[in-house]
Amino acid sequence: MAPTSYDQQAVDISWGWQVISSIIGWIYFLAWSISFYPQAILNYRRKSVQGLSMDFLYYNVLGFTCYSIFNVAFFASKEIQEEYKERNNGSANLVRINDVVFALHALAISSFTLSQTFYYKRSSNQRSSLPARGLIWLSILGAFLVVLAVKSGNALWIDLMYYLSYIKLGVTIIKYLPQVWINFRRQSTVGWSIHNILLDFTGGFLSVAQLLLDAYLSGDWSGVSGDPVKFGLGFVSIFFDLLFMTQHYILYRDRTDYYLNTVDEERRRLIAEGRVPRDDEDYV
Template sequence: MNDNHSLIPSYDTNIIHIIITILGYIYVICWCISFYPPIITNYKLKNSNGVSIDFVVLNSFGYICLIECLLLQYYSSDNGNTTTPNNTQQDKMIVTLFDIFYSIHGFILNLILLSQIMNLWPWKFHTGSATAIKGNKQRLNPSYYKLLKICVLIWILITLIYKNTANDSSYITFIKLDLAQYCNILIMGKILMTLIKYIPQIKHNYQRKSMIGFSKITILLDMLGGITSLLQLFLLSLEKVKDSSIMAVLGLNFGKIGISLITITFNSIFLLQFMRYKGNDVLILEKESINFNKKYRMV
């Protein structure tokens, strides 16, 4: 084992660094591009029937948790400073600029997609009968809305507790959260949102019996991004191993691993739905267009 206790032989280090960088570019490019096809498709169809509003709203909140976690971890690691003296480099998840760029970009694109679903300016869309609408806008499912409110309240509470701990304040003394604990809760929030957000979209596709408006390109890019993200994390873990085992290092990065595995699993389900409903697209598009014309007395 070399001086920095890496599992990678010293003569292979440069090659591994190149592979890690390439994998980083691949997963960031894949995940970033994957946000554009739904937006473009909605614009061409002049409606957003193919995307569930629950899916997008839950995803947006998940990105808020993820971005906060990544920024805290990255700048703490980068500057060599921590909120508490017990936090060391070995106690932190591996965070790269690739992660931060993808997350911020994804959040912004999610907001744009949400603006399409809510039919805000500058979009001039119509919404057919296949979605739950109020006027011509989708509305959140009450169950997901309640869940979201609970998650936001918990997020506010743990943030106050963490700030209280970081400032060594005496306002809250019965519970404390250091940087690692706070970030673990945030990443668990992201995992929860990632897990739950796919359920309304799968149900939405099932109710419509069609995948039109939900891009297959997005699914394939999402899966490729998840696979390359896992590969990059594994190679980074080999480099970061010191006194801990590789499984311990991977354990500290359970959030990134969990998000990637969930993404790959549910996108596989979407592909199955594409195969199941591929013959219904034209019929569903015509049906939704007819229903829209009848509702608004347009011909």
């Protein structure tokens, strides 16, 4: 039977929303991807990473390693896709190619930013904390144990993927806390790029919007519950981005950066000679 004009109109509307969803996906991909560059560029311009949390950088690398494995597996592994369908009433997962590209790109740039801490200036006490190192090694140990469970037949590979996604979600929840504390202690956001935050906020908002729109169009909200990491990441990012914007634009408005101000060459010389207070030692 030929489709009625009403049916055709519904198809056209649905197709139009799918195009909008795809556009939203690529915009959030670009916003989130570009958001990693301002911090790396700022570090390069200052030739210093003072003011930047080391814990944040290590958490970022761990989180995006897990997130990359999760997205690549969900997008490319037939075995993972079938296991997902078995657990979600035959529904396909909502991981898109832009999710995969974003995760791999984020891992690369996060690793590069971490590498900057090894050759740019930092304070003598600026290092990763013991709790952060402990959490990272515990996460790796947990992944190893899940792999053993899969090999022994007590779990499926999708269980490992979910474990990695929960590490990413957990890392995202806590990774900003050290930077929030550093900004509070120093009463300054110098060394921490606000452009990173503005772009991250845009990406987080659009990521949640795309996921909800896709679930609505498919009439299957299990896509939201089946991909909790993407849903949770968006809301957590939005919360912390708003907090950082409050710190930067409202609470700590004096953002003089001596490392970018060429007029202060004399001040730097005096600091080196110990003739003026070295307030940049608080940039941990």
